[in-house]
Amino acid sequence: MRSQSQELNILEIERLKKEKNAIILAHYYQTGDIQDIADFVGDSLALSQKASSNSADIILFAGVKFMAETAKILAPDKKVLLPDMNAGCSLADSCKAEDFKIFIKDNPGRTVISYVNTSAEIKALSDIICTSSNAVEIVESLPEDEKILFAPDRNLGNYVLNKTGRDMVIWNGTCHVHEEFSLEAIIRLKKENPKAKIIVHPECEMPVRMVADFIGSTSALLAFTQNDKGNCYIVATEAGIIHQMIKANSKKTYIPGPPVDSTCGCSECNFMKLITVEKIVNCLKNEEPEIKLNRDILLRAQKPILRMLEISEKLGL
Numbered sequence: 525m526r527s528q529s530q531e532l533n534i535l536e537i538e539r540l541k542k543e544k545n546a547i548i549l550a551h552y553y554q555t556g557d558i559q560d561i562a563d564f565v566g567d568s569l570a571l572s573q574k575a576s577s578n579s580a581d582i583i584l585f586a587g588v589k590f591m592a593e594t595a596k597i598l599a600p601d602k603k604v605l606l607p608d609m610n611a612g613c614s615l616a617d618s619c620k621a622e623d624f625k626i627f628i629k630d631n632p633g634r635t636v637i638s639y640v641n642t643s644a645e646i647k648a649l650s651d652i653i654c655t656s657s658n659a660v661e662i663v664e665s666l667p668e669d670e671k672i673l674f675a676p677d678r679n680l681g682n683y684v685l686n687k688t689g690r691d692m693v694i695w696n697g698t699c700h701v702h703e704e705f706s707l708e709a710i711i712r713l714k715k716e717n718p719k720a721k722i723i724v725h726p727e728c729e730m731p732v733r734m735v736a737d738f739i740g741s742t743s744a745l746l747a748f749t750q751n752d753k754g755n756c757y758i759v760a761t762e763a764g765i766i767h768q769m770i771k772a773n774s775k776k777t778y779i780p781g782p783p784v785d786s787t788c789g790c791s792e793c794n795f796m797k798l799i800t801v802e803k804i805v806n807c808l809k810n811e812e813p814e815i816k817l818n819r820d821i822l823l824r825a826q827k828p829i830l831r832m833l834e835i836s837e838k839l840g841l
């Protein structure tokens with residue numbers, strides 16, 4: 525049940541969206557109230573696809589900075605807004621352009637595949653971008669003898685390496701949410717709920733991936749809970765996705781996988797949760813903070829993202 529002030533905020537957002545021809549794109553890790561007011565909710569791949577194909581003048585991105593930057597790179601003539609510029613990403617921050625240039629130089633002759641969870645500068649240094657929805661397929665789309673440099677998530681990189689057996693060197697970065705899942709707590713939950721299936725994002729550490737019944741991107745995990753015959757799931761990814769799982773099937777049970785240091789019992793990305801409905805209202809009203817990128821970096825970053833979208837389209841992803 526929404527309060528009166530929440531209802532007023534939603535009405536104001538609807539009015540501003542119409543007046544300014546704006547759309548709201550929201551990531552699955554946003555809070556449920558934000559997911560519910562968005563024009564489109566998805567994972568990084570779906571949001572990139574949506575950013576590159578819509579007729580709005582303004583995109584308000586309810587997510588983190590690298591996602592809003594990706595939208596700006598794909599829609600440079602649109603105004604792209606991010607309600608809080610502090611909404612960063614520990615994984616993207618683990619890979620700085622100066623260090624990455626050295627890493628590339630130290631590993632010459634490799635095709636550079638970067639995860640979408642990177643800054644525009646890192647994308648500009650890459651040959652192809654991938655998301656967790658298409659990382660395996662992007663690597664497999666390359667000739668078998670092609671040498672690969674993968675960044676920045678070491679867990680996703682190792683997952684892809686195990687799946688494909690390709691020659692890969694991997695940057696040593698992690699996401700603070702996905703590396704924090706407690707194997708012991710997940711096993712304890714499984715003992716308490718023996719019929720529950722453990723579903724895991726590939727950014728999780730190997731021991732957690734090893735106990736998984738299913739591993740997949742956020743959207744793949746959502747689809748799994750919809751199509752699977754089971755009734756109970758221990759979900760090892762950011763807890764925001766559970767909102768969509770409940771919306772799709774409220775009769776099933778979804779237990780958030782607990783992190784090692786748990787005060788709330790679930791794993792939440794503190795960067796994602798910086799975005800609030802109130803900040804969205806102000807951001808739409810004032811049309812700031814706005815994402816602005818150096819033109820040269822934007823154009824160089826565009827190529828590897830377009831390459832990802834082309835490969836994904838060809839493969840029907």
Ligand code: SF4
Pocket residue numbers: 553588612613614615616641699700701702762793794795796
């Ligand atoms: S969940 Fe992890 S990878 Fe995603 S935005 Fe938060 S810190 Fe970055």
